[in-house]
Amino acid sequence: xxxxxxxxxxxxxxxxxxxxxxxxxxxxxxxxxxxxxxxxxxxxxxxxxxxxxxxxxxxxxxxxxxxxxxxxxxxxxxxxxxxxxxxxxxxxxxxxxxxxxxxxxxxxxxxxxxxxxxxxxxxxxxxxxxxxxxxxxxxxxxxxxxxxxxxxxxxxxxxxxxxxxxxxxxxxxxxxxxxxxxxxxxxxxxxxxxxxxxxxxxxxxxxxxxxxxxxxxxxxxxxxxxxxxxxxxxxxxxxxxxxxxxxxxxxxxxxxxxxxxxxxxxxxxxxxxxxxxxxxxxxxxxxxxxxxxxxxxxxxxxxx
Amino acid sequence: xxxxxxxxxxxxxxxxxxxxxxxxxxxxxxxxxxxxxxxxxxxxxxxxxxxxxxxxxxxxxxxxxxxxxxxxxxxxxxxxxxxxxxxxxxxxxxxxxxxxxxxxxxxxxxxxxxxxxxxxxxxxxxxxxxxxxxxxxxxxxxxxxxxxxxxxxxxxxxxxxxxxxxxxxxxxxxxxxxxxxxxxxxxxxxxxxxxxxxxxxxxxxxxxxxxxxxxxxxxxxxxxxxxxxxx
Numbered sequence: 001x002x003x004x005x006x007x008x009x010x011x012x013x014x015x016x017x018x019x020x021x022x023x024x025x026x027x028x029x030x031x032x033x034x035x036x037x038x039x040x041x042x043x044x045x046x047x048x049x050x051x052x053x054x055x056x057x058x059x060x061x062x063x064x065x066x067x068x069x070x071x072x073x074x075x076x077x078x079x080x081x082x083x084x085x086x087x088x089x090x091x092x093x094x095x096x097x098x099x100x101x102x103x104x105x106x107x108x109x110x111x112x113x114x115x116x117x118x119x120x121x122x123x124x125x126x127x128x129x130x131x132x133x134x135x136x137x138x139x140x141x142x143x144x145x146x147x148x149x150x151x152x153x154x155x156x157x158x159x160x161x162x163x164x165x166x167x168x169x170x171x172x173x174x175x176x177x178x179x180x181x182x183x184x185x186x187x188x189x190x191x192x193x194x195x196x197x198x199x200x201x202x203x204x205x206x207x208x209x210x211x212x213x214x215x216x217x218x219x220x221x222x223x224x225x226x227x228x229x230x231x232x233x234x235x236x237x238x239x240x241x242x243x244x245x246x247x248x249x250x251x252x253x254x255x256x257x258x259x260x261x262x263x264x265x266x267x268x269x270x271x272x273x274x275x276x277x278x279x280x281x282x283x284x285x286x287x288x289x290x291x292x293x294x295x296x297x298x299x300x301x302x303x304x
Numbered sequence: 305x306x307x308x309x310x311x312x313x314x315x316x317x318x319x320x321x322x323x324x325x326x327x328x329x330x331x332x333x334x335x336x337x338x339x340x341x342x343x344x345x346x347x348x349x350x351x352x353x354x355x356x357x358x359x360x361x362x363x364x365x366x367x368x369x370x371x372x373x374x375x376x377x378x379x380x381x382x383x384x385x386x387x388x389x390x391x392x393x394x395x396x397x398x399x400x401x402x403x404x405x406x407x408x409x410x411x412x413x414x415x416x417x418x419x420x421x422x423x424x425x426x427x428x429x430x431x432x433x434x435x436x437x438x439x440x441x442x443x444x445x446x447x448x449x450x451x452x453x454x455x456x457x458x459x460x461x462x463x464x465x466x467x468x469x470x471x472x473x474x475x476x477x478x479x480x481x482x483x484x485x486x487x488x489x490x491x492x493x494x495x496x497x498x499x500x501x502x503x504x505x506x507x508x509x510x511x512x513x514x515x516x517x518x519x520x521x522x523x524x525x526x527x528x529x530x531x532x533x534x535x
Contacts, residue, residue, distance in 0.1 A: 005410050211407075214394060217354075218459065219384035220411035222377065 009228035028240025031189030038182035081157030100138040201294040233294035241286030245279030311362035338498040340515035346498035387456030391471035402436040446477035466497040502528035
């Protein structure tokens with residue numbers, strides 16, 4: 001009885017306030033779209049970090065036969081040079097900084113290359129004997145890259161020391177900037193949504209002040225009086241957040257899985273299951289945002 | 305039923321209080337007129353009983369509870385024991401007579417079965433049987449006020465507050481409305497009625513509390529004495 005009465009009140013409110021409700025739906029939709037994008041970007045970053053930080057190391061590339069680097073003047077790296085480098089890596093000077101070392105020979109390098117570019121135009125373009133040998137070093141602390149780099153800068157047989165983390169960090173920096181932009185826009189849009197919900201609820205309460213006045217007079221509880229208005233805001237926000245989830249899903253399905261993935265072979269990108277994870281979060285954020293802002297509005301404008 | 309104990313109410317400390325040091329008691333089943341010119345504090349008394357306001361000083365006890373001490377979540381329960389009628393009827397224009405009265409029961413969570421027996425009963429009490437399906441705009445002013453009274457008393461409150469209930473009605477209709485209120489009073493409901501309709505007060509010969517600028521100037525059984533209260 002009570003429930004059906006409240007629901008009929010909610011429907012009346014939604015009908016009477018249709019244009020405002022639609023604007024609440026749209027503003028929530030846009031704000032949550034940006035929140036969702038920010039979350040997906042961060043999921044992308046942390047997914048890539050998990051994936052790469054285990055694999056990416058400091059690589060000490062050894063001299064190939066025809067290098068122009070000054071440390072490679074004597075031609076291709078020799079077995080003695082390799083032994084000296086390996087010994088240096090486990091010497092007391094460096095052992096504190098080095099977690100793990102393994103040697104990547106030409107065959108392994110070639111196999112990894114073929115795997116990485118499988119299905120792209122680069123597959124099969126580089127013969128095995130042109131691949132470069134390297135020591136792959138897992139650092140105890142990724143920030144200590146400089147020590148390794150300096151140590152081997154003048155070592156004969158070492159062409160170059162590359163910290164692959166640096167390359168990734170640049171990518172992460174770009175993604176983080178994109179996240180910050182999305183969060184900034186989301187913050188502004190969320191503020192708009194909160195204010196608009198508050199205004200809409202005020203308007204709704206104003207158009208029904210006769211009903212609520214009588215309710216107060218005959219002793220309806222505050223919850224009973226306020227619930228229809230709060231539900232109105234919550235329903236509008238829930239519709240907006242579901243829309244945001246839907247649009248994110250469409251965007252990820254066609255834009256990321258469909259378009260970007262074919263150009264970034266071998267990189268694991270966000271997909272629909274991530275969107276399925278984010279959407280309930282968006283609905284929760286939308287519902288809480290609408291619930292709290294309409295409740296605060298009613299507390300302020302509908303006195304006992 | 306209603307006790308005011310040295311009640312002062314100021315809305316703004318720079319101006320004279322709306323009520324000053326008012327004390328009276330209305331016993332259960334009593335009929336009390338509250339008379340005085342506009343601005344004398346009658347409506348403030350009504351609002352204080354309903355706990356729409358709390359007194360600045362003094363104590364108000366309604367149905368055994370001191371209103372100022374009551375937490376706000378308990379106020380609805382207080383109001384379920386008070387019926388209120390206003391000059392402007394305050395009906396819902398898009399609901400018919402039955403639904404207007406039933407609304408008061410719906411919103412306090414009464415069952416459909418209770419509503420279907422209580423509403424016809426009260427409509428009969430106020431003399432509106434047979435007009436359940438009418439809408440407010442199809443009713444005369446007197447009939448609309450009967451609907452409002454029915455809504456106020458359908459939950460069988462111990463107190464009926466009436467703020468100028470005949471203010472929008474002609475003398476004959478006013479008398480009919482007074483008969484309805486008298487009937488409700490005869491069932492044991494305490495009635496506190498604010499009015500400046502002297503003919504009604506004179507014809508009823510009940511207890512009269514007269515206010516002037518927020519102060520009680522008279523509390524006795526009798527008539528209106530217009531020569532004292534006219535501004």
